[in-house]
Amino acid sequence: MTEQQRRPTLMDVAHAAGVSRALVSIVMRGAPGAAESTRQKVLEAARELGYRPDSRARLLRSSRTRLLGLSFFSAHAFHAEIVDAAYAAATSRGYDLALSAVASGRPETLAVESLLDFGSAALILISPTLSHQDLAAYAGQVPVVSLLRDDVGDPVDSVSSDDHAGVRMAVDHLTGLGHRRIVHVDGGIAVSAEPRRAAFRAEMDRHGLAARIIPGGPTEEDGLRAARTLGEDLPTAVIAFNDRCALGVIESLRADGLKVPDDVSVLGYDDSQFARLSYLQLSSVSQDAPLLAAAAVDRAVDRIEGAQTPAHVVRTPHLVVRKTTAPPRAG
Amino acid sequence: MTEQQRRPTLMDVAHAAGVSRALVSIVMRGAPGAAESTRQKVLEAARELGYRPDSRARLLRSSRTRLLGLSFFSAHAFHAEIVDAAYAAATSRGYDLALSAVASGRPETLAVESLLDFGSAALILISPTLSHQDLAAYAGQVPVVSLLRDDVGDPVDSVSSDDHAGVRMAVDHLTGLGHRRIVHVDGGIAVSAEPRRAAFRAEMDRHGLAARIIPGGPTEEDGLRAARTLGEDLPTAVIAFNDRCALGVIESLRADGLKVPDDVSVLGYDDSQFARLSYLQLSSVSQDAPLLAAAAVDRAVDRIEGAQTPAHVVRTPHLVVRKTTAPPRAG
DNA sequence: TTGGGTTTCTAGATCGTTCTAGTGGCACCA
DNA sequence: TGGTGCCACTAGAACGATCTAGAAACCCAA
Numbered sequence: 001m002t003e004q005q006r007r008p009t010l011m012d013v014a015h016a017a018g019v020s021r022a023l024v025s026i027v028m029r030g031a032p033g034a035a036e037s038t039r040q041k042v043l044e045a046a047r048e049l050g051y052r053p054d055s056r057a058r059l060l061r062s063s064r065t066r067l068l069g070l071s072f073f074s075a076h077a078f079h080a081e082i083v084d085a086a087y088a089a090a091t092s093r094g095y096d097l098a099l100s101a102v103a104s105g106r107p108e109t110l111a112v113e114s115l116l117d118f119g120s121a122a123l124i125l126i127s128p129t130l131s132h133q134d135l136a137a138y139a140g141q142v143p144v145v146s147l148l149r150d151d152v153g154d155p156v157d158s159v160s161s162d163d164h165a166g167v168r169m170a171v172d173h174l175t176g177l178g179h180r181r182i183v184h185v186d187g188g189i190a191v192s193a194e195p196r197r198a199a200f201r202a203e204m205d206r207h208g209l210a211a212r213i214i215p216g217g218p219t220e221e222d223g224l225r226a227a228r229t230l231g232e233d234l235p236t237a238v239i240a241f242n243d244r245c246a247l248g249v250i251e252s253l254r255a256d257g258l259k260v261p262d263d264v265s266v267l268g269y270d271d272s273q274f275a276r277l278s279y280l281q282l283s284s285v286s287q288d289a290p291l292l293a294a295a296a297v298d299r300a301v302d303r304i305e306g307a308q309t310p311a312h313v314v315r316t317p318h319l320v321v322r323k324t325t326a327p328p329r330a331g
Numbered sequence: 332m333t334e335q336q337r338r339p340t341l342m343d344v345a346h347a348a349g350v351s352r353a354l355v356s357i358v359m360r361g362a363p364g365a366a367e368s369t370r371q372k373v374l375e376a377a378r379e380l381g382y383r384p385d386s387r388a389r390l391l392r393s394s395r396t397r398l399l400g401l402s403f404f405s406a407h408a409f410h411a412e413i414v415d416a417a418y419a420a421a422t423s424r425g426y427d428l429a430l431s432a433v434a435s436g437r438p439e440t441l442a443v444e445s446l447l448d449f450g451s452a453a454l455i456l457i458s459p460t461l462s463h464q465d466l467a468a469y470a471g472q473v474p475v476v477s478l479l480r481d482d483v484g485d486p487v488d489s490v491s492s493d494d495h496a497g498v499r500m501a502v503d504h505l506t507g508l509g510h511r512r513i514v515h516v517d518g519g520i521a522v523s524a525e526p527r528r529a530a531f532r533a534e535m536d537r538h539g540l541a542a543r544i545i546p547g548g549p550t551e552e553d554g555l556r557a558a559r560t561l562g563e564d565l566p567t568a569v570i571a572f573n574d575r576c577a578l579g580v581i582e583s584l585r586a587d588g589l590k591v592p593d594d595v596s597v598l599g600y601d602d603s604q605f606a607r608l609s610y611l612q613l614s615s616v617s618q619d620a621p622l623l624a625a626a627a628v629d630r631a632v633d634r635i636e637g638a639q640t641p642a643h644v645v646r647t648p649h650l651v652v653r654k655t656t657a658p659p660r661a662g
Numbered sequence: 663t664t665g666g667g668t669t670t671c672t673a674g675a676t677c678g679t680t681c682t683a684g685t686g687g688c689a690c691c692a
Numbered sequence: 693t694g695g696t697g698c699c700a701c702t703a704g705a706a707c708g709a710t711c712t713a714g715a716a717a718c719c720c721a722a
Contacts, residue, residue, distance in 0.1 A: 007472065009708055020672045025710060035670060055448040056391045057708035061677050074415045075604075080405045084434040087405075091436075096445060099430035103415040105422075114427060117386040118449065141338065220608050251610035277551050279582035340678055351702045356680060366700060388678035391707050 008049040017045035028053055059119050066095050068300055069120030071111045071128070074101040076218075078242070078272045078289070079126050082147070085290035086124065089297035112138060122300040127191040128152070139310075143303035147296045148287070149191045150312060157303065157310045159296040161287035163192055166317040167199035170239045170267050170285055173319055175207050177327045179237040179265065182209065185216035185226040185249060187241035196269070200239065216245050223248020236264060236328035243268035243275045243284055250282075250324065261326035271320050281323035288315065339380040348376035359384055390450050397426050399631055400446030400454045402439065405432040407549075409573070409603045409620070410457050413478070416621035417455065420628035443469060453631040458522040459483070470641075474634035478627045479618070480522050481643060488634065488641045490627040492618035494523055497648040498530035501570045501598050501616055504650055506538050508658045510568040510596065513540065516547035516557040516580060518572035527572065527600070547576050554579020567595060567659035574599035574606045574615055581613075581655065592657035602651050612654035619646065 010028075014021045019038060026034050027042040028051075034042070045051075059065050068090055072079040083099065090097045098118045100111040108130055115123055122143040128135065132153035138144050139155040146152040150160040174182055184200040187193025197213060204211035212235065216226040223245035227238070240246035246268035250260050260266050268275055271286030295313055303310075341359075345352045350369060357365050358373040359382075365373070376382075390396050399421055403410035414430065421428045429449045431442040439461055446454055453474040459466065463484035469475050470486040477483040481491040505513055515531040518524025528544060535542035543566065547557040554576035558569070571577035577599035581591050591597050599606055602617030626644055634641075 010710095011708080021708090022673080022710080023671060026671090029710085033670065038670080052447065054391070054450070054708055056387045056450050057677090058710075059677095060385070060387045060391055060679085060708080061710040063677080074411045077408045077411065080408065080411065080432075083432055084405045087432065087434045088436050096448070098449070099432060101411075101414055101418065101430060103418045106418050116383070117427075118429070119385075119387050220605070220610070224610060248610070255610065274551070279551070279555060279579070279586065341680095342678080352678090353680080353702060353704095354700085356678095357701090360680085364700070369700080385678055388707090389680075391709085392678080392680040394707075 007054075008051045009054070010051075012049055013042065013046045013051050016049060017042045065119045065121045067098055067118065067120050068095050068297065069098045069100065069112075069115030069118065069123045070126070071100050071102060071108065071115060071123070072126045074103045076127075077244075077274075078270055081273060082126055082289050082293045085293035086297055088290075089294035093297065093301050095297070095301060109134065116141065121304045124296050124300055129191060143300060143310075145296045145300045145303070147292060150314065151195075155310060157299050157312065159292055159299055159313045160192075160315070161292060161317045162314050163195040164199040164202070166269065166285040166287070167196050167239070168203050169317065169319045170269075171200065171203040171207065173283075173321065173325065174237045174239070174265060174267065175209070177237075177265070177325065179235075179328050180209055181212075181235040182237045182239060183212045183214055183230065183235040185214050185223060185238060185240045185245055187245070188215060188217040188222065190218045190241065193241060196241065216241050218242055218245060220244050220248035220251070223250075224252045227252035234258075234264065237267070237325070238264060239267045239269075241269060243270045243272045243282060246282055246284070246324075247274075247280070250280075261324050263329060265325040265328070267325055275320075275322070283322045283325040284320050285317050286320050287317045291315065338385075339382045340385070341382075343380055344373065344377045344382050347380060348373045396450045396452045398429055398449065398451050399426050399628065400429045400431065400443075400449065400451030401457070402431050402433060402442045402446060402454070402459070403457045405434045407458075408575075408605075409601055412604060413457055413620050413624045416624035417628055419621075420625040424628065424632050426628070426632060440465065447472065452635045455627050455631055460522060474631060474641075476627045476631045476634070478623060481645065482526075486641060488630050488643065490623055490630055490644045491523075491646070492623060492648045493645050494526040495530040495533070497600065497616040497618070498527050498570070499534050500648065500650045501600075502531065502534040502538065504614075504652065504656065505568045505570070505596060505598065506540070508568075508596070508656065510566075510659050511540055512543075512566040513568045513570060514543045514545055514561065514566040515570045516545050516554060516572060516576055518576070519546060519548040519553065521549045521572065524572060531570065547572050549573055549576060551575050551579035551582070554581075555583045558583030565589075565595065568598070568656070569595060570598045570600075572600060574601045574603045574613060577613060577615070577655075578605075578611070581611075592655050594660060596656040596659070598656055606651075606653070614653045614656040615651050616648050617651050618648045622646065 010021045010024050014024045024042055027039050070086055098115055098120055100114045102108045102111045124145045127148045128146050135152055135156050144156040146156055146158040148160055150158045152158050186197045201211045214226045216222045227249040238249050240249050246266050250266050253264055268282045268284035271284040275282035275284045341352045341355050345355045355373055358370050401417055403414055429446055429451055431445045433439045433442045455476045458479045459477050466483055466487050475487040477487055477489040479491055481489045483489050517528045532542045545557045547553045558580040569580050571580050577597050581597050584595055599613045599615035602615040606613035606615045
C-alpha cells in the first residue's frame with residue numbers, strides 16, 4: 001500500500017464542498033461566520049478527504065502559535081512525571097506541547113533551539129542549567145519559565161518550590177522524632193543542591209545541632225558512594241538530596257546489615273513515583289511536581305496572552321511520611 | 332526587558348547586506364551558488380541581526396521536512412533511554428526529532444496526531460499499542476516504524492528484538508546453571524508479553540521441564556504481587572517480564588528473608604539503566620535498545636529517502652550475566 | 663420598492679521561506 | 693566579432709494556511 005498521495009489542502013476541501021478556501025478555513029478553526037448547513041457540508045467534505053490542517057502553514061500565517069516548548073532531561077526519570085502533568089495542564093488551556101530532551105550528546109542549548117525552531121510561543125525549562133546570560137537571551141525572544149530553579153535572573157519567570165521550607169520540614173520532622181545526629185547527603189553540583197545545603201546548615205544551626213554534610217549527587221550511585229564514607233561515625237538519620245540518592249543510601253546501609261528505619265532513618269526529596277513503591281515506602285519531601293507543572297504552564301500562557309512582568313512563583317512543599325523514618329534507637 | 336521585537340527575516344538580512352532574498356537563502360542553507368566574499372558579507376549581516384531561519388516557513392516551502400516524529404510512554408523509564416539514543420542517531424543522519432509522549436490523559440492516537448501536525452516526515456513509535464487498522468491508516472500518510480513490537484501488519488516497518496531468542500538464552504542460561512524449577516512472571520497485557528510467554532512455554536518444553544507461568548506486569552508492583560503468590564512451592568529461578576518486574580520479585584523475596592541469588596535466581600529483561608546499578612547488578616536479557624533505536628531511525632530515513640517496501644528488522648538480543656543468577660542451592 | 667443592517671461568503675494580500683527560470687557579466691576560443 | 697559556457701545573482705511564483713475588506717444574499721421595516 002503506502003500510497004504516497006499528496007495530502008489534501010484547504011483548496012481541495014473547498015473544491016469538494018463547492019465553497020471558497022476562506023470559508024473552509026473559517027469552518028476548520030471553528031470561527032464564527034459560517035451558516036450551520038454549509039458548516040456541516042464542509043466538515044463532511046473534509047472528513048471524506050481525510051483533510052488535516054497543515055500546522056506549519058497555519059503557524060506561519062497567524063503568529064499566535066498555541067504551542068508551548070518544554071525541555072526536560074531524558075536521564076531524569078522524575079522529569080517524566082512533570083511532562084505528564086504538563087500535558088494535562090497545557091491541553092486544558094488549549095495549548096499543545098512540543099517536547100525536547102536534553103540527552104547524552106545533546107546539550108541544553110540545542111534542545112532549546114529546537115523548541116524555538118518549532119515555533120514555541122513560550123519555553124518551559126525543567127531545572128535549566130543555562131547561564132543567566134543565555135536565559136536572558138532566550139527571554140528576549142519568547143517568555144521563558146524556569147521550573148524547579150528560581151535563581152534565573154530578572155527577565156525570566158520561575159516556578160519553584162521553597163527549598164528552605166522543605167529542608168526545614170525535613171529537619172523538624174527528624175528532630176521531632178528525637179534525632180540529633182543528622183547527616184545531609186547533598187546534590188553536588190545539581191540544580192538546587194546549593195540552596196538545600198545552605199538551608200540544612202541554617203536549620204541544624206537553629207536547632208543547635210552540628211550540620212554534617214557529605215558530598216553526594218542526584219543518582220543512586222552517588223547516594224551509595226556517599227553512604228560508604230559515613231564510616232564508624234554513623235548518624236541516626238540521613239536527609240538525601242533526592243529520592244534516587246536516598247535509595248542509594250538505603251541500599252548501602254542494607255548492605256552493611258543495618259536496618260532502615262530501625263538503625264538509621266532516611267528521608268528523600270521529590271516524592272517521586274518510586275518513593276511510593278510498596279517495598280520502599282520512602283518518606284520524602286514532596287514538591288508536588290504536577291501542581292508545579294500546572295503552575296508553570298499557567299504562567300507561560302499568561303505571559304503569552306499579555307502579562308508583562310515576569311513573576312517568581314514559589315510554592316511550599318510538604319512532607320510525606322512513610323516507612324523510612326522513625327524515632328532513633330533508644331540509648 | 333523582554334522587548335517583543337519582531338524577529339528578523341530573510342528580507343531584513345538581504346536589505347542589510349545589500350543583496351536579494353534568494354541569495355541570502357542560498358547562503359543560509361549552505362547551498363552552492365554564492366561567491367565566497369558575498370557569503371561572508373551575508374553571514375556577517377545575519378549574525379549582526381540575530382537572524383534565525385523560521386523553520387515553519389522553511390518547512391512549508393520545501394516539503395522535505397528532515398523531521399522524525401517519535402512517540403514514547405512517559406511512564407516507561409526505559410523509553411527515555413531509547414529517546415536518548417534516537418537523538419544521536421537522528422542528528423547523525425541530519426534529521427531533527429519531534430517528541431510526543433503518551434501520558435496519563437493522553438492516548439497514543441493523540442500523541443501520534445500531534446507528531447503529524449508538526450509535519451513529521453516519518454513516525455517511529457515505541458511499543459505502539461495501536462490496532463493494525465490505525466497503524467495502517469497512519470502508514471498511508473507517512474512511513475511508520477514500530478520499535479520493539481513486530482506484530483504490526485503489512486504496511487508498517489518494524490525494528491524489534493527476537494523475543495524467542497531472548498527467552499531461549501534466559502532458559503538456557505538457567506538450565507545450564509542447573510535450575511529445573513523455573514517460573515516466568517509474565518507481562519500481562521503489555522506489548523510483547525505474549526510472545527515471551529509462548530517462547531518460555533516452548534523452551535521449557537524443549538528442555539522437558541514444566542513451564543510455570545505467573546501473571547505479572549511491567550512494573551515493580553506487578554512483580555511484587557506476582558512473587559507473593561509463589562507461596563510454598565518456591566522455584567529455584569525466576570525469569571521476569573522486564574527489569575522493573577524483576578526488581579519487584581527480588582524485593583518480595585528479600586522481604587521473606589530469602590537471598591538472591593543464593594536461594595532464588597532472578598533474571599530481568601531489557602538491561603535497563605538501573606539493572607546496572609552497583610547494588611542491584613541484575614542479570615538481564617539485553618535488547619540493545621540504543622542499537623535498536625539507531626536501526627529504527629535508519630529505517631525511517633531510508634523510507635523517507637526512497638525505499639519503497641516496508642521491512643521487518645529483527646535483532647538478536649544477548650544475555651548480560653551479573654549477580655542475580657547463580658547455580659541453585661545444592662540439594 | 664427601497665434602504666439599511668446583518669449574516670454569509672469570497673477575492674486577494676500576506677506570512678517567511680525555497681525554487682524555477684532567468685538576466686547579466688566575464689572569460690575563452692574560433 | 694560573436695558564439696558558448698559558466699558563474700553570481702535576482703525577480704517572482706510557489707507552499708498552505710489566515711486575515712482584511714468588501715460583495716452578495718437575505719431579512720425586515722418604511
